[in-house]
Amino acid sequence: MMVLPFLLVAIALGLVFFEKPGAGYVVWGGGVLWTLWLLNVHATDKLNLNF
Protein backbone atom coordinates (compact mmCIF):
# COMPACT_ATOMS: atom_id res chain seq x y z
CA MET A 1 0.00 0.00 0.00
CA MET A 2 2.84 2.43 0.80
CA VAL A 3 4.54 1.63 -2.49
CA LEU A 4 1.57 2.66 -4.61
CA PRO A 5 2.14 6.47 -4.72
CA PHE A 6 5.67 5.98 -6.08
CA LEU A 7 4.49 3.28 -8.47
CA LEU A 8 1.68 5.48 -9.81
CA VAL A 9 3.99 8.50 -10.30
CA ALA A 10 6.52 6.25 -12.08
CA ILE A 11 3.76 4.98 -14.39
CA ALA A 12 2.51 8.54 -14.97
CA LEU A 13 6.05 9.67 -15.90
CA GLY A 14 6.29 6.77 -18.35
CA LEU A 15 2.97 7.79 -19.91
CA VAL A 16 4.22 11.39 -20.33
CA PHE A 17 7.45 10.12 -21.88
CA PHE A 18 5.48 8.04 -24.37
CA GLU A 19 3.25 11.05 -25.15
CA LYS A 20 0.10 9.96 -23.34
CA PRO A 21 -0.20 12.91 -20.92
CA GLY A 22 -3.98 12.51 -20.51
CA ALA A 23 -3.58 9.04 -19.05
CA GLY A 24 -0.66 10.40 -17.01
CA TYR A 25 -2.98 12.94 -15.38
CA VAL A 26 -5.42 10.21 -14.35
CA VAL A 27 -2.70 7.96 -12.91
CA TRP A 28 -1.09 10.93 -11.11
CA GLY A 29 -4.50 11.82 -9.66
CA GLY A 30 -4.75 8.28 -8.32
CA GLY A 31 -1.36 8.82 -6.67
CA VAL A 32 -2.53 12.02 -4.94
CA LEU A 33 -5.74 10.42 -3.68
CA TRP A 34 -3.88 7.34 -2.47
CA THR A 35 -1.31 9.47 -0.63
CA LEU A 36 -4.09 11.45 1.07
CA TRP A 37 -5.87 8.23 1.99
CA LEU A 38 -2.64 6.85 3.51
CA LEU A 39 -2.30 10.06 5.54
CA ASN A 40 -5.88 9.60 6.73
CA VAL A 41 -5.23 5.98 7.70
CA HIS A 42 -2.06 7.07 9.44
CA ALA A 43 -3.76 9.78 11.43
CA THR A 44 -7.00 8.05 12.45
CA ASP A 45 -7.58 6.21 15.69
CA LYS A 46 -7.29 2.89 13.92
CA LEU A 47 -3.52 3.28 13.64
CA ASN A 48 -2.64 6.75 14.95
CA LEU A 49 1.03 6.20 14.27
CA ASN A 50 3.62 8.54 15.72
CA PHE A 51 6.21 8.47 12.96
Next chain:
Amino acid sequence: MTDSLAKTLNALGLLAITLVLTFAFADQLAKDDLPCPLCLLQRAGFALAGFGLALNIFQGQRARHFALVILGAATGFMVSVRQIFLHIAPSSPYGSGYGDTFMGLHFYTWAALLFGIIIIGSALMMIFDNGYKADGTDRARNTVRPTGLALFAFGAFSLLVIANAGSTLLECELGLCADNPTAYEMLENS
Protein backbone atom coordinates in the same frame (compact mmCIF):
# COMPACT_ATOMS: atom_id res chain seq x y z
CA MET B 1 9.33 34.57 -20.42
CA THR B 2 10.76 32.72 -23.41
CA ASP B 3 10.11 29.02 -23.96
CA SER B 4 13.79 28.13 -23.53
CA LEU B 5 14.07 30.08 -20.25
CA ALA B 6 10.89 28.45 -18.98
CA LYS B 7 12.20 24.99 -19.89
CA THR B 8 15.54 25.71 -18.17
CA LEU B 9 13.81 26.95 -15.00
CA ASN B 10 11.52 23.92 -14.93
CA ALA B 11 14.51 21.61 -15.44
CA LEU B 12 16.35 23.32 -12.57
CA GLY B 13 13.26 22.97 -10.37
CA LEU B 14 12.99 19.29 -11.20
CA LEU B 15 16.71 18.87 -10.47
CA ALA B 16 16.21 20.55 -7.09
CA ILE B 17 13.43 18.08 -6.20
CA THR B 18 15.66 15.24 -7.45
CA LEU B 19 18.43 16.53 -5.19
CA VAL B 20 16.10 16.44 -2.16
CA LEU B 21 15.04 12.86 -2.96
CA THR B 22 18.70 11.90 -3.53
CA PHE B 23 19.72 13.38 -0.18
CA ALA B 24 16.98 11.46 1.65
CA PHE B 25 17.86 8.25 -0.19
CA ALA B 26 21.60 8.68 0.47
CA ASP B 27 20.89 9.20 4.18
CA GLN B 28 18.79 6.01 4.17
CA LEU B 29 21.53 3.96 2.50
CA ALA B 30 24.59 5.47 4.19
CA LYS B 31 23.25 5.44 7.75
CA ASP B 32 20.92 2.44 7.32
CA ASP B 33 18.23 4.81 8.56
CA LEU B 34 14.92 3.45 7.30
CA PRO B 35 12.28 6.06 6.47
CA CYS B 36 9.16 6.12 8.66
CA PRO B 37 5.66 6.01 7.06
CA LEU B 38 5.25 9.80 7.24
CA CYS B 39 8.76 10.25 5.80
CA LEU B 40 7.77 8.04 2.85
CA LEU B 41 4.60 10.06 2.30
CA GLN B 42 6.70 13.26 2.24
CA ARG B 43 8.92 11.71 -0.41
CA ALA B 44 5.74 10.82 -2.32
CA GLY B 45 4.74 14.51 -2.05
CA PHE B 46 8.00 15.54 -3.73
CA ALA B 47 7.43 12.92 -6.45
CA LEU B 48 3.85 14.17 -7.02
CA ALA B 49 5.02 17.81 -7.24
CA GLY B 50 7.87 16.92 -9.60
CA PHE B 51 5.43 15.31 -12.03
CA GLY B 52 3.98 18.75 -12.87
CA LEU B 53 7.45 20.07 -13.69
CA ALA B 54 8.09 17.01 -15.86
CA LEU B 55 4.88 17.85 -17.74
CA ASN B 56 6.18 21.42 -18.25
CA ILE B 57 9.36 19.99 -19.75
CA PHE B 58 7.56 17.62 -22.12
CA GLN B 59 4.38 19.52 -22.96
CA GLY B 60 5.46 23.15 -22.60
CA GLN B 61 4.76 25.43 -19.64
CA ARG B 62 1.04 25.57 -18.84
CA ALA B 63 -1.02 26.78 -15.91
CA ARG B 64 -2.58 23.35 -15.33
CA HIS B 65 0.86 21.79 -14.90
CA PHE B 66 1.63 24.25 -12.13
CA ALA B 67 -1.73 23.33 -10.58
CA LEU B 68 -0.45 19.75 -10.37
CA VAL B 69 2.82 20.96 -8.80
CA ILE B 70 0.87 22.93 -6.19
CA LEU B 71 -1.54 20.05 -5.43
CA GLY B 72 1.36 17.62 -5.03
CA ALA B 73 3.32 20.03 -2.82
CA ALA B 74 0.20 20.77 -0.74
CA THR B 75 -0.24 17.03 -0.16
CA GLY B 76 3.36 16.74 1.02
CA PHE B 77 3.02 19.90 3.12
CA MET B 78 0.05 18.40 5.00
CA VAL B 79 2.09 15.28 5.81
CA SER B 80 5.16 17.20 6.98
CA VAL B 81 3.10 19.58 9.12
CA ARG B 82 1.41 16.58 10.77
CA GLN B 83 4.84 15.20 11.64
CA ILE B 84 6.00 18.59 12.98
CA PHE B 85 2.89 18.74 15.19
CA LEU B 86 3.48 15.18 16.43
CA HIS B 87 6.94 16.07 17.70
CA ILE B 88 6.69 19.75 18.50
CA ALA B 89 5.80 19.31 22.19
CA PRO B 90 8.87 19.42 24.45
CA SER B 91 7.29 16.82 26.73
CA SER B 92 6.80 14.33 23.89
CA PRO B 93 7.50 10.75 25.08
CA TYR B 94 9.69 10.37 22.00
CA GLY B 95 11.94 13.27 22.97
CA SER B 96 12.19 16.52 21.09
CA GLY B 97 11.97 15.68 17.43
CA TYR B 98 12.41 12.47 15.51
CA GLY B 99 15.23 11.29 13.26
CA ASP B 100 18.23 13.10 11.87
CA THR B 101 18.73 16.83 11.58
CA PHE B 102 20.32 18.95 8.86
CA MET B 103 21.63 22.40 9.78
CA GLY B 104 19.70 22.25 13.02
CA LEU B 105 16.31 21.36 11.55
CA HIS B 106 14.69 17.94 11.35
CA PHE B 107 14.11 16.51 7.89
CA TYR B 108 10.33 16.89 8.17
CA THR B 109 10.74 20.59 9.03
CA TRP B 110 12.94 21.02 5.96
CA ALA B 111 10.29 19.19 3.94
CA ALA B 112 7.56 21.60 5.10
CA LEU B 113 9.77 24.60 4.19
CA LEU B 114 10.61 23.15 0.78
CA PHE B 115 6.97 22.34 -0.01
CA GLY B 116 6.14 25.95 0.88
CA ILE B 117 8.91 27.19 -1.43
CA ILE B 118 7.62 24.95 -4.24
CA ILE B 119 4.09 26.34 -3.84
CA ILE B 120 5.30 29.96 -3.79
CA GLY B 121 7.70 29.32 -6.70
CA SER B 122 4.87 27.84 -8.80
CA ALA B 123 2.66 30.84 -8.07
CA LEU B 124 5.48 33.22 -9.07
CA MET B 125 6.10 31.30 -12.30
CA MET B 126 2.43 31.75 -13.18
CA ILE B 127 2.55 35.48 -12.35
CA PHE B 128 5.65 36.21 -14.40
CA ASP B 129 4.78 34.03 -17.36
CA ASN B 130 3.23 35.92 -20.25
CA GLY B 131 1.83 32.83 -21.91
CA TYR B 132 -1.61 32.99 -20.30
CA LYS B 133 -3.90 35.06 -22.45
CA ALA B 134 -6.90 37.10 -21.36
CA ASP B 135 -9.31 34.85 -23.23
CA GLY B 136 -8.47 31.97 -20.92
CA THR B 137 -6.35 29.97 -23.34
CA ASP B 138 -2.72 29.43 -22.56
CA ARG B 139 0.32 29.06 -24.74
CA ALA B 140 0.13 26.46 -27.49
CA ARG B 141 1.67 23.11 -26.65
CA ASN B 142 5.38 22.90 -27.12
CA THR B 143 5.78 19.39 -28.47
CA VAL B 144 9.54 19.60 -29.02
CA ARG B 145 11.14 16.68 -27.20
CA PRO B 146 13.39 17.79 -24.34
CA THR B 147 17.16 17.57 -24.73
CA GLY B 148 20.21 18.32 -22.60
CA LEU B 149 19.56 19.56 -19.07
CA ALA B 150 15.77 19.03 -19.30
CA LEU B 151 16.13 15.42 -20.43
CA PHE B 152 18.76 14.76 -17.75
CA ALA B 153 16.49 16.23 -15.06
CA PHE B 154 13.57 14.08 -16.23
CA GLY B 155 15.74 10.93 -16.33
CA ALA B 156 17.29 11.51 -12.91
CA PHE B 157 13.90 12.30 -11.35
CA SER B 158 12.29 9.19 -12.89
CA LEU B 159 15.15 7.01 -11.63
CA LEU B 160 14.74 8.37 -8.10
CA VAL B 161 10.98 7.72 -8.15
CA ILE B 162 11.55 4.13 -9.34
CA ALA B 163 14.31 3.65 -6.73
CA ASN B 164 11.95 4.88 -3.99
CA ALA B 165 9.27 2.48 -5.22
CA GLY B 166 11.76 -0.41 -4.99
CA SER B 167 13.03 0.65 -1.58
CA THR B 168 9.49 1.05 -0.20
CA LEU B 169 8.53 -2.37 -1.51
CA LEU B 170 11.58 -3.87 0.25
CA GLU B 171 10.79 -2.01 3.47
CA CYS B 172 7.02 -2.42 3.70
CA GLU B 173 6.24 -5.20 1.20
CA LEU B 174 2.70 -4.61 -0.12
CA GLY B 175 1.20 -3.38 3.17
CA LEU B 176 1.63 -0.46 5.54
CA CYS B 177 5.04 0.21 7.05
CA ALA B 178 5.96 -0.35 10.67
CA ASP B 179 5.55 2.74 12.87
CA ASN B 180 9.28 3.01 13.48
CA PRO B 181 10.85 0.61 10.98
CA THR B 182 14.14 -1.09 11.83
CA ALA B 183 14.49 -3.64 9.03
CA TYR B 184 13.49 -4.27 5.41
CA GLU B 185 10.49 -6.58 5.87
CA MET B 186 10.88 -8.28 2.50
CA LEU B 187 14.53 -9.16 3.18
CA GLU B 188 13.74 -10.40 6.70
CA ASN B 189 10.88 -12.62 5.51
CA SER B 190 12.78 -14.17 2.60
